[in-house]
Amino acid sequence: SQQGEEDPQALSIQEGENATMNCSYKTSINNLQWYRQNSGRGLVHLILIRSNEREKHSGRLRVTLDTSKKSSSLLITASRAADTASYFCATHSNYQLIWGAGTKLIIKP
Amino acid sequence: NAGVTQTPKFRVLKTGQSMTLLCAQDMNHEYMYWYRQDPGMGLRLIHYSVGEGTTAKGEVPDGYNVSRLKKQNFLLGLESAAPSQTSVYFCASSYVQPPSLNTGELFFGEGSRLTVL
Numbered sequence: 001s002q003q004g005e006e007d008p009q010a011l012s013i014q015e016g017e018n019a020t021m022n023c024s025y026k027t028s029i030n031n032l033q034w035y036r037q038n039s040g041r042g043l044v045h046l047i048l049i050r051s052n053e054r055e056k057h058s059g060r061l062r063v064t065l066d067t068s069k070k071s072s073s074l075l076i077t078a079s080r081a082a083d084t085a086s087y088f089c090a091t092h093s094n095y096q097l098i099w100g101a102g103t104k105l106i107i108k109p
Numbered sequence: 110n111a112g113v114t115q116t117p118k119f120r121v122l123k124t125g126q127s128m129t130l131l132c133a134q135d136m137n138h139e140y141m142y143w144y145r146q147d148p149g150m151g152l153r154l155i156h157y158s159v160g161e162g163t164t165a166k167g168e169v170p171d172g173y174n175v176s177r178l179k180k181q182n183f184l185l186g187l188e189s190a191a192p193s194q195t196s197v198y199f200c201a202s203s204y205v206q207p208p209s210l211n212t213g214e215l216f217f218g219e220g221s222r223l224t225v226l
Contacts, residue, residue, distance in 0.1 A: 042199060042220055088151060097154075
């Protein structure tokens with residue numbers, strides 16, 4: 001069963017704009033992780049936020065976590081063509097990661 | 110540093126045939142995982158291992174078997190392939206974060222694309 005649900009399922013924006021993706025989950029978590037998957041490739045870890053953290057930054061990425069709403073958001077600022085990929089959230093609970101279906105992000109030149 | 114390597118990358122099977130997917134990691138990670146990815150769905154955990162000689166069932170274990178005889182290798186076997194097992198299979202490994210034993214980031218292989226006719 002899927003714990004994380006990303007929203008939107010697909011997002012198309014112009015290069016240079018910001019992209020925001022959301023993830024909702026159902027049960028309590030230890031941490032929440034975001035991954036990127038380029039077409040035909042494996043997943044690559046982007047950022048991990050612990051349940052006691054509210055916000056985290058890594059380069060052009062900003063992740064927030066609201067445990068009261070059981071939701072997280074991933075913001076990519078100043079998007080580039082290379083950011084075109086699918087983005088997945090994964091929630092860690094009971095020593096396992098449970099994955100959402102992903103958001104497909106397309107950056108238009 | 111190769112990271113996580115999966116072999117083979119592509120395979121076509123006929124219904125009823127058997128095969129083994131091999132995953133090797135060179136990062137000395139304790140945890141290893143096998144996932145399948147189907148269109149429009151997130152990753153689903155098939156089996157996982159928390160250390161050499163141990164395996165456990167994930168969300169969708171039926172029709173698959175695994176073995177972890179060496180810490181660096183995790184094998185996924187299909188004893189009698191079915192068309193429903195057509196998918197992309199990903200192996201991943203992770204370190205353990207003491208003292209909570211929480212999983213840190215996962216490192217993924219490039220995937221093995223299996224088609225069962």
